[in-house]
Amino acid sequence: MNGHPGGPEHTAHMLDLAALPAGARVLDMGAGAGEALSLMRERGLSAxxxxxxxxxSLVRQGNMHCTGEADAVYDAVFSQCAFWCSGDPDAACREAWRxxxxxxxxxxxxxxFAEPVFPGFTVLREEDLTTLWREYYLEALWREETEPVCLPRGRCTYRIVLARKEQTANGSV
Ligand SMILES: C[S@@+](CC[C@H](N)C(=O)[O-])C[C@H]1O[C@@H](n2cnc3c(N)ncnc32)[C@H](O)[C@@H]1O
Incomplete structure (x- = not known):
């Protein structure tokens, strides 16, 4: 089973939305087995x-909350189904901004679990994949590939977000 809803088609779709030029430097936060990295490299990105x-071995060990990278060095940050898994999506968002x-x-x-907020970013596009995520999660439960998790209260949605870093100071999500 894929590490995210929608499989490689959705990874490709997200990259299409971003339309990055060849050679753009991209960091995948929570890259897992590196499938998205392979796709990005096939497209000529420096991922x-x-x-x-x-x-x-495509993926190096690192924490998306404190990557150890210098400020303002990437053209894009990519992340699929990983900010929330990290336990602190706000910290991941701040590190992406940095x-x-x-x-x-x-x-x-x-x-x-609430309306997404991305301080320091302008959201350019959002797509709702909640139905797909629900099927993905139920299938993972059915195949005993995940444990039922205690989700926070509130309406749960699954979205693709494309956002641009603005030069304003960052806050917390
Ligand atoms: C659901 S998997 C998605 C993996 C991959 N993006 C994909 O779509 O196949 C979430 C990933 O986030 C990673 N992860 C969780 N917390 C992390 C953190 N603080 N820093 C880096 N990776 C983290 C997990 O190890 C896991 O590989």
Whole structure:
């Protein structure tokens, strides 16, 4: 089973939305086994990926809350189904803002339990994939590939978000 709803088609769709030029430097936060990295590299992007528990040699060990990267060095941050899993999506968002160049893009998909807020970013596009996520989660439960998790209260949605870093100071989500 894929590490996110929608499989490689949705990874490709997210990259299409961002329309990054060849050579753009991209950091995948929570890159897992590196499938998205392979796709990005096939498209000519200069893609790197970090994960707390890398599942292939393409991905290096790293924490998306404190990557150790310099400020403003990436053209884009990519993340699929990982900010919430990290336990602190606000910290992940702040770190994405810090490592992005001004005008750089955050391309992410994730589960949200409130209206998403991205301080320091302008949201350019959002797509609702909640139905797909529900099917994905139920299938994972059915196959005993995940444990039922105690979700926060509130209406749960799953979205793709494309946002641009503005040069304003960052706050907390
Ligand atoms: C649901 S998986 C998604 C993996 C991949 N993005 C994909 O779509 O296949 C979430 C990933 O986030 C990683 N992760 C969780 N917390 C993290 C953190 N603080 N820093 C980096 N990676 C983290 C997990 O190890 C896991 O590989």
């Amino acid at each position: 790197e990926g970090i994960d707390l528990q890398p599942r292939s 490592v992005l160049k001004p005008g750089g893009l955050l391309i992410m998909s994730d589960v949200f």
